[in-house]
Amino acid sequence: MTAPDIKPWLFIVEPYLGESLSHFLGRFRRANHLSPAGLGNLAEIGAVVARWERFHFNPRPSQQELSAIASVVEVDAKTLAEMLPPAGVGMQHEPVRLCGGCYAEIPCHRIAWQFKETGKCDRHNLRLLSKCPKCEARFKIPALWEDGCCNRCRLPFGNMVSCQKLAL
Numbered sequence: 001m002t003a004p005d006i007k008p009w010l011f012i013v014e015p016y017l018g019e020s021l022s023h024f025l026g027r028f029r030r031a032n033h034l035s036p037a038g039l040g041n042l043a044e045i046g047a048v049v050a051r052w053e054r055f056h057f058n059p060r061p062s063q064q065e066l067s068a069i070a071s072v073v074e075v076d077a078k079t080l081a082e083m084l085p086p087a088g089v090g091m092q093h094e095p096v097r098l099c100g101g102c103y104a105e106i107p108c109h110r111i112a113w114q115f116k117e118t119g120k121c122d123r124h125n126l127r128l129l130s131k132c133p134k135c136e137a138r139f140k141i142p143a144l145w146e147d148g149c150c151n152r153c154r155l156p157f158g159n160m161v162s163c164q165k166l167a168l
């Protein structure tokens with residue numbers, strides 16, 4: 001008699017619409033007390049998770065890697081692929097950007113904020129923030145957005161909408 005292949009029991013995290021892979025993986029890891037390396041080991045894809053969380057998608061995550069992560073996080077690979085930039089869309093790694101109005105509605109970092117071509121929030125017609133409007137600290141990578149506020153002065157991301165300028 002062989003022992004069944006028991007996987008550790010994991011908390012499942014539901015993705016938000018438009019959420020970036022960095023933000024989603026950070027939430028999943030915290031819920032399960034996993035480091036980026038720990039998640040990579042579980043999925044048997046090595047050390048790519050930390051790179052993805054910094055928006056380094058070159059080389060682009062392969063279908064095989066996405067399927068491997070999908071089997072651990074229990075979100076289908078197609079949904080994970082939607083957390084990446086579409087093929088041919090350039091990524092802006094830094095600074096990490098934010099629309100406080102969007103965050104107040106759905107508390108997540110959106111992948112579209114990091115596209116090179118994105119300069120404003122189309123939903124709110126506001127310019128995106130690239131630092132805290134109160135203390136000017138840069139935003140951490142979204143995988144580390146645990147508290148939903150500025151890392152330095154604690155201003156909630158959702159409140160930052162009142163400091164955003166109208167996009168012209």
Ligand SMILES: [Zn+2]
Nearest residue numbers: 099102121124
């Ligand atoms: Zn917005």
Ligand SMILES: [Zn+2]
Nearest residue numbers: 132135150153
């Ligand atoms: Zn601040």
